Amino acid sequence: MNIPEIFEHNKRWVAEKLKLDPNYFKNLALGQRPEILYIGCSDSRVTAEEFMGAKPGEAFIHRNIANMVSSLDLSAMSVINYAVNVLEVKHIVVCGHYQCGGVKAAMESKDLGILNPWLRNIRDVYRIHKKELNAIEDPEQKFKRFVEFNVLEQCINVIKTADVQIAYRDRGLTVHGWVLDIETGRLIDLNIDFNDVLKGIREIYRLI
Ligand code: CO
DSSP: OOHHHHHHHHHHHHHHHHHHOTTHHHHHTTOOOOSEEEEEEOOTTOOHHHHHTOOTTSEEEEEETTOOOOTTOHHHHHHHHHHHHTSOOSEEEEEEETTOHHHHHTTSOOOOTTHHHHHHHHHHHHHHTHHHHHTOOSHHHHHHHHHHHHHHHHHHHHHTSHHHHHHHHHHOOEEEEEEEETTTTEEEEOOOOHHHHHHHHHHHHOOO
């Protein structure tokens, strides 16, 4: 993929859209009302809109290394705040993926400089679920389960925010944990039972 090709593609894309609807971009410019906030990994193979079939205007997207939700990350916290309070999304999705390089790096004893504090948050996920993860002998299965636990913990981090707790109580905002299996293209719903999760963390993280 080279840069001139991108601009050529863009010209064709604009022409195709206008052929179907001459007001397509004028209507898009009027504003957005997405129902989903998607938080996923920056990995180039996990293209959120494409595998979800989301058109422009349908999904508010935040991506970073290993789909992390850290309370000290001003970007992620601002995205959640805006999506929940201004856009009033109905769903928040945290989507991880198997073969995640960020999660893999967190399983290795390596000094990666500025990545250390970021990956440290993933190592904390391992610590929380150490018993189950250490019991898995097959390294591939352990890696997959670690990806799933990371999604679960990032969903919990979403629920730790006051904005989400208020929207959950007042208008039934729901949080979902997904994993994309990039070997098959299949999207897997981890079917996290949030009422159950909430019961477990409410004692400590309840803000309202
Ligand atoms: Co990744």
